[in-house]
Amino acid sequence: MNTVELHMALRTLPFLDARSDLPEGMLDLRTGPRRKLLVWHPEALEWIFRSDRRLLHPGSNSLLPLFGARSLLWAEGERHAAYRRVLGPPLRGRQLTVYTELIERMTRESLDTLQAGSMVALPSWSRRIALRIVSAIILGAADEAALVPFTRWIDLALGSRRRTLAYRYLRGGLPRSPARLDRALVRQAKAHGNNTPPTLAALMLSGDEPLGAIDDGELRDQLVSLLFAGHETTASATAWTLYHLARDRGLTADVRGELEAAGDGGVDASRVPLLQSVIQEALRLAPPVTVAENRTLTEDTELLGRRLRAGTTLTPSIYLAHRRRDSFADPRRFDPERFLGAKSSPQHYLPFGGGSRHCLGSGLALLEIRMITAAVLARLDWECVNPRAGVPELRGHAMAPSAKLRMRVTACRV
Template sequence: MPLPNQIKTPTFVQVFQWVTDPMGFLEKVGQQHPDIFSSAVTGMNSVYVQHPAAIQELFTNPKKKFVLVPNQIVQAIIGDYGLPMLVGEAHRRQRQLLMPALHGDRMRSYGQLIVDLTEQVMSQLPLNQPFTARAVGQEISLQVMLQVVFGLYEGERYQQLKDLIGLMCAPLESPLHSSFLFLPFLQKDLGAWSPWGKYVRVRQQIDELLYAEIAERRAQPDPNRTDVLSLLLEATDQEGEHMANIEIRDQLFTLLFGGHETTATTIAWGLYWAHHVPEAGEKVRKELDSFGASTDFISIYRLPYLTAFCNETLRIYPAAFISTPRVLLEPVELLGHKLETGTRVLSSVYLTHHREDLYPQPKQFRPERFLERQFSPYEYLPFGGGERRCIGEALSLFETKLVLATILSRYELKLIDDQPELPASRGATTAPANGVKMVLTGRRVSQDRTYARTV
C-alpha cells in the first residue's frame, strides 16, 4: 500500500535539502500537503503528520496502535541507554529515576546559580564589540550543564570536560559534518583527522572523565549535593536497584545533547526577538521592572508575559522540527489514509506551529497569542509529546526564562543589523544561521524598581 502524499524527490536530495535548509524543505512540502505527507528525509520512508487530530492519535495512543521506537539519529551521540533509545519497561524505569532530579523543588536550588552564571558570562563581554547571542547562550548553558547536571564547579576535570564538550559539539555546527547523524554509512573511523574519527576520540575522552567522576562519587557519597549526577547515583527503582555506570553516562549525554545546544538556541532566539520586535522586548522588561529585584525565581518563572514570550519563541522556530517516531502495531486509518503495520509515523512540529488555522499570521512574532488562548499539547509541542515528551523540559524552560530575564532587565543590547535571522540545520536540531549578531551598549541599574541606563 503506497504511503500518503509521497515526496517523489530522490532520498539523497531530500536529505541534502533537510540538512541545508530544513525550514525551506518543510514549507515547500507543507504548502502541497498541509495535513500529512510521506518522506525519506531521515533516511527511512516515514509518514509525517501536522494536523492536531492525527498528533493526538499519535501521542495518546488509546488502543496501543503505535509503539515507540529508538531514535537512531541520536544513538551515535547519547549511546544505547539514553532515554531516546529505550522503549517499554526500560524507558519507563529510566524516566522514573530521572524525573525527581529535573522537577519540583530541585528547580529552586538551581535558580541563583543560573542567574549568577548569566551575570558572570555577560560581565565578560566588552562594550560595543560584536558577539553572537548563540555563543553567549552556549557558554551559559554549558556552564549550567556542568554545574547543575554534572556537579562540577572548578578544577582540572571541570576545564577538561568544558573544552572537550565544545570539541564534541563543534562538528554538529556544520551541515556537512553533521550529516553522519542521518547517514550511518558515514560513521567510519578513518583516523584521528577524519570527521567521525575525531568525534569518536573526543567522545572517548569525555567518557573517561565522566566514569572517573562517577567512581569518585560512588566511593565518597555526599547526601548534601543537589546536582543531577549525585541524585542519579542515589536513585533506586522499585526493586531497590541503582543505575549502572553506563546508564548514568548515557543519561548524562542525553541531558547534555538534549539540553545544552537546544537551550542555547532558545536563548539566542529570545534575544533576537526581543530586539527585532522591540515592542515585545519592552513588554518583557516592563513586567520584570514591575516585579522588582526579587530572588523568588519560581515567581519569575511564572510571569505571564515572560512565559508567553518564551512560548512564542519556541513556537516560531522550535529547536527540533520533528518528533520521535512511532511504528504501527496494526493497520490504522489516519486522516482518511490507510497505513499498514510497520509504518513509521512522526509529527512535524514546525508545520503544526505554522498552521494558519491555529496561529493566524504564523510568521509574525506575537506573544499575545499565548495570552489570548490556551493551546492543546497537540497544537503546541516544542518538547514533543506523549511518553516521549522531553524530560528536561522543566529545567530548560526554567533556565531559559531566568537567563532572558537577567539579560533583558540588566543589560542594554542591540542587533548589529536589521536583516532577518533564519534557522539552519545543526545536526538533529536547528539554530539561528548567523548566531544572532549583537553588541552590548550598557547596563541597566535597578533604582527603586526603575532602571537607569549606564555605560
C-alpha cells in the same frame, strides 16, 4: 533512501516550508513495507500522543552513534519509565526552585565579562551558559576540563550541516565521543555523589529501584544525552528570545517593566506573562527540534482515513505543526500576543514533544530562558548588528540561529 527522504535530509527547512500549507497534514516519506510518514495534522498528533505507550520508539539512526545504544532517548517500556521516574521529580514543579541560585550565579558570571562595546556571538554565548548550568545539575560542577572537549566534539559532529551529512551518509554515522572525554564525564559524575541537592548522575548511580545498578557504559550514554539535550535546545530558545526582543524596543520596554514589577528575576512564570508569551512565540517559530521522536505502529491502524500497517513509522513534525494556518493565524509572523491569556493544546503546540516522550527538562528549560533573559534586560542594552543573520540553522535535529548572529553591547545598566 529515496529521493523524498534525500531531499528532506539535504534541504530540510526549504523542504518543510514548501509543504507547510498541505491541508492533509501527512506526507509519505517512504512507501513499501517500511513505510514512513511525516505527520503534523492535529488529530493525528493527538492520536499518537494518546497511544504512545502502545507504540515503539526506534530513535534516530543519525544520532544513535553519537549518544549510544543505551541512551534514555530511545529506551523502551519499563526501562524508559524507570528513567523518567528517577529523573522526572527534580525537574518539575516547585523542586525546580533549588536551581534558581545556580542559574542566577552562572548568568551573572557570564554577564560580568561584558562591557559597553563588547561583541557577542549570541548562539555560542547562550550555549556556553546553558551547558555550564546543566552540567552542574547533572554532574555537580561546571568543569571546563570536561566541557571544552564536550563542546568540541558536539561542534565537530553537528556544528556544520555539510559535515554532519557527510558523517551520516558517507562515513557510517556521527562520531562517538572520545574515550578520554567519556572517562572524564564518568569520573566527574561519581565524584559529586554527596551534593545537595543530589545531582542527576547521583540519582542514576544510587543503585536503588527502579533503575538498579548501571555500568559505566550505560552511564556514559545517559550523561552525553542529558548534557546535549539539556543545553542545546535551551540555548537555542534563549538566543531566539533575545534576538526577537532586540528587534523590538517597545516590546523590550514592556517586558522590562513587567520584570521590574515582578521583582523575582523571571522565576515565577505567572508573574511575567508577557515574557512567557515572547518565549512561547519564539519556541513556536523556531522549535528546539524540527521533529519529535519516531513512533512505529505495533498493529494495523486507521489514521485520518489511511490504512497503515504494523511497522509503519510516524514522525511528528513540530516545525510544520507550528505553521498550520488553521492553528496559528499568519503563522510566519512573530506575534507574542497570540499566547497572552490563551492556552494551546499539545496537538497544536508541541515545542517539547508530547505523549510519553515529552521532554523531561521542559520546565527547567523555560525557567532558564526566563531567568537569563531577565538578567540580560536588567544588566545590558544591546543591539543586533546583523539582523539578517537571524535565520535558522540545523544542528542535527536542533534548530539554532545562525552562528554569525552578533549583538553589540551599547550600555551596561548596572
